[in-house]
Amino acid sequence: MEMSPTQVLLHPVRLRIAQAFLGERALTTSDLRTELPDVPPATLYRQVAALVDGGVLEVAEEHRVRGAVERTYRLRTGAAHVDGDAARAMTDDDHRRGFLTFVVGLLADMDRYLEHDDRDVVRDLVGYRQHALYLTDDETAELVTELRTVLAPRLAQGPGDGRRRRLFSTVLLPTDPPAGAAADD
Template sequence: MATLDLLLHPVRLRILRTFLDGRPATTAQLRERLPDIPPATMYRHVATLAGAGVLEVLDEKRVRGTVERTYRVCWDRAALGPADRAAMTTDDHRRAFTAFVGGLLADFDQYLDGEAVAPDTDGVTYQQAALWLTDEETAELLTEIRAAVTSRTGREPGQGRTRRMVSLVAVPARE
């Protein structure tokens, strides 16, 4: 299993986020997607993630005297286990949530900085709802949402398909 420090490093977090659509990538492709990260930094953090078993090598081929590796994320190894989550302090949760929200803000800024931005027709939504649910009803709702999202992952880019980031936050609201 991954550790909080491994996953919450800003560069490694950005690298992992590029894999959210399930598509493998080489380090060169990662550099194209994250051009602001210096090459040496990218290679070092990819090696760290691979060494921790979070990235898995799918393929290797010789390219101009070097080996080009194609990686994919082992999501079961990129997640904190129940014992790790239970051991997280309040500050650890604060750090993790801040990193999550930072990613959301970066995605939204990237969208807004694009060409022909049309939130009303692009399916952009952000909303919040207050639901009165038992623990069992909450678990059922989250299972349904995960199933709906999971059934749509792994689809290939194609005609009419736009890569969309879907995020979910569920937090008990204190009265």
């Protein structure tokens, strides 16, 4: 059975691999082994193949290295994104798995950061917060548009000029039913 890119990403290791490519990065499996040292090589190769088969990764280039072919991969444009139609098609269990995979990825990223001896959460501007906002649906849509506007030029920046790769993750969800809907007892 062929899986959609959304289904392919509903796996913790595959999501971590896809996240490694964020920021227009092109990586080999050797690069990925360096970035994800806790993932056994056989698992890494198998999951990269699943991401290629699922249309999430594509081969950017190939080189001969000591008689073997070394492939450099990159994210297919938009492949690691779940659009509105794909999100609507997901079951409740798909959403639970997807969110759990996302949270597990965040925990793994934090663990990798905390393993560095020279870390300094203040210097490195590490933060995690949760705020409760009271917004109408229109105000929420306006906020999302404003955030996209602020983030778009920064997402387009590449490495260099003293830049460090940083992960910026968001979760936006209502905590109560829409106005006029009956609340579950």
